[in-house]
Amino acid sequence: MPGYEVIGAEERQQIMEVLATGVLFRYEFADQRQGVYKVREFEQAFADYTGAAHAQAVTSGTAALKVALRALGVGPGDEVITQGFTFVATWEAILEVGAIPVFAEIDQTLTMDPDDLSRKITDKTACIVPVHMLGAAADIEKIVAIAGQAGIPVLEDSAQAAGCRIGGQHVGTFGACGTFSFDPVKTLTTGEGGMIITNDKGLWQDMSEYHDHGHDHAPNPGGRGGEGRRFIGDNYRMMELQGAIGLAQLAKLDDMVATQRAHKTRLKEALAALPGVSFRHQPDEAGDSATFLAFSLGEEKHRVRVAEVLRDQGAPAICFADNTWHFYPRWEHLLAGSTKAARGWPFAEPGGRRRVVYAPDALPKSVELMKRTLVYPIQLRMSEERLQQMEQAIGKAASL
Template structure:
């Protein structure tokens, strides 16, 4: 990761198709377009790639989560279960629709622990969002089985795992819908941008309308603005240049994953010499996108010693226990109930009653696991010299 490493003539060609028309907006201006509708084409190709019927392009992976939640009818009074190891966007979107995030432990997949999931389900649980973190599969089949038992829809957050599969089926296609991010550090990127995929035509219709101020997009004599609206919406439209880049990047996705797998395999070979090291549990190694390389030490003390050695050689790894973007105990704004709202919403209701309080020690199993886990992002073009030096640093850290 990320896809900008291999920007080339393909992206330039797609972008020039747009610039030659002068139309950056994804709708209307039919006479000027000369048949060029890049966002629509990107949606169709992405859906076909994933093996599902529908795709809705939006402005970001965060927007994709909100649009999907709104289409599923999630709102105030509802609880949505997700995991305590994810990017902040997952739970920000839950708050954004008025619902309350509930967090589960993660297991050695570094994704949602199905056993803890079932413990967290209540009568108010209206959606479950497992996250395919760091490019690899959650125990999605087990999660779907539990969700079906309680008739709860599953929304797969596949932001970091575009192109990933489980037993030959693409991630994002197991639940009612799946969301993706194409931001600047994703394996395939449009700079900013996101996608929701689904096999449900009615859900797609609702997402299409909601992401464009509620417009129903029916052809009418008055042109844009004359459409009907079933409900209020908002603006999460992807623009044509993003769609153009997405088309070119999607065509390269499989080859990007192949390159990442090759680089990850070499890093794993280097790390395997560390005493007591183990590796993240993968549900399907063939379906891993290899976006990240994860290795787990015996305890947090060994983890610190190893990473100190790696840092001394200029190859320090990410320790998620120290990272404030992705792990529950480090989300000080969540734990502290910090908000710009004068009434304290979403942590406090307009009437002054506290809606939710988060305990920083609520996920002890995850905290133990994260405290001894190190991660490297895997690039597409790491270079043999860089890989060799990283492996030497890992081998040296074996004595730490």
């Protein structure tokens, strides 16, 4: 899964081109930088790769969500529907812009259940954020259709899904915009960093300005314009070194995805021997980025026994039902409304009245599914010996 496994001469060469200029900032210093604009080049290359008209680089996948939500006009008084199986950053960003996260169930895609989405829409719903979780696509065409009927924009959280497609169309291009993460364990990594893609030029312009304190960026990617700011912004600028690494990593992305797919196919064939096993539904298996392999058993008790054997045989799999970073019932700080704000924001109004209370048992369908599910991260450098060890471990589990 992680692109750090293949960092090499290409990344070093790109970095050296930046260091030769002495300019690490993505804007200005035209005379000194010798025409080198790595972040802007990375944005254009990523837009071309995904088939989007525009791309905006930022400091992280979390920042990408915040900038996109701001550009879409989301704020206090709004509700944003997302799913109960995602990384905490998805709902942290929603709370950060002042909106209230509303959590939908997941289905066999391990992503947003479109039927539950329909039930959760209200007149306060300002945005829908499906997450292409574990590198595979949500049922995004159905989600976008439901959102379109309600007149609500869709922001695709594609943090884990660079290289994932449906019918040849890259995820992140179905909704109003899509966000990506390039943190240390993503297939395409810049250490930290993120990207937003969109086909809406006006939305891109708003994101471009917001992520740099509201500077108008009229001559982007050169100077920062005439300082005719239209609104307040914040600072989520990607630096040139990250852009340089991103360019080198993007050139390797298709090869990384192909390697992941080969490893995943081999392990999936071994797992097919498990009694009662099923694999997550994907809208387009051929477009899978193959960063993870998820499989479910018929009963939780069977999943527990299988997990124990795999662990004892040195090939442990992840049960996200027990994971504290990615699953709604395990987010104790969200459920408790824990915050450092003295007056209780964002869970309470300044006067102390609670804005929202989250019930631990709010997503029973998701809990039942996740308790039966195990997941293998797919590495790039999996030796023949390691693959054989995992196959043997799976074989032991299949003989229970």
